[in-house]
Amino acid sequence: MKILMFLGTVRDSTPPRPARLGERVAKACFAGFNKQYKDDEIELVDVLDYPLEPVFKPHFSYSTRQVPAELDKLADKIASADGYIMVSPEYNHSMSPALANLLNHFGSSLFSYKPSAIVTYSAGQWGGMRAAMGMRTFLSELGCLPVSSMIHVPKAQNLLSEDGHFIKSNDEAEWFDYFGRTFSQLVWWTQAASNHKEQVDPLQIIAPFTQDPSQRNAP
Structure with a gap:
């Protein structure tokens, strides 16, 4: 299975400290996933690596020759992935606007x-x-329905070092076990969906909306 992990923070300034706390969380999740699922591929997608234009424009609305190369490559990665891990801070009780902006492309x-x-x-x-x-x-x-189990990391700056290791070494086993509940659900559903898609192509049943709003209109 191929999993994409999206890191949804672009804040690289202080205060507050430390900046980009999500990097620590993503590294810890990356290590926890790899320890449990050595045969699966996982790749990090950092929103900071995708400078986007101030005016939002969906990837599919560009003509073939105008698609920004970075977005085109990411579109291929998203299409080829079997599942996703979304890592986000909280802004005003909502998900990261930077993550939403990237995904909405x-x-x-x-x-x-x-x-x-x-x-x-x-x-x-x-x-x-x-x-x-x-x-x-x-x-x-x-379209990528989330599994029921979730991971929440409070006071991450006290739990994880800058390199994503647990500050207290005896915390690792307990937290990796906690991570594992969510990752186990993700991998189970990823394998189930992948296996069923080999039997039935869902995009042949319901065509994707790619060109005109009328593709989604009611009769």
Whole structure:
């Protein structure tokens, strides 16, 4: 299975400290996933690596020759992935606007019929769980339904070092076990969806919306 992990933070300034706390969380999740699923491929997609134009324009609305190369390559990665892990901070009880902006550049047909897992974090006590509730709806509409188990990391700056290792070494086993509940669900649904798509191509049943709004119109 091929999994894409999206890191949804672009804040690289202080205060507050430390900047880009999500990097630590993503590294820890990356290590926890690899420890449990050595045979599966996981790749990090950092929103900071995709400078986007101020005016939003979906990937599918560009003509062939005008698609920004970075977005075109990412579209191919999204299409070829079997599942997704979304790592987001919480802004005003909502998901990262930078993550939503990047994901909204791509049509749901690239994500659809694949599962996703939600990982949120914060410097405070709630671990971004309020953002996670909204992400359930967002990801469902995007087509990559989130698994029921989620990961919340409160006070991440006290738990993880800059390189993503647990500051207290005896915390690793307990947290990796916690991560594993969500990753196990993700991998199970990823394998189930992938196996069924070999039997039935969902995009042959419901054509993707790629050109005109009338493709989604009621009669």
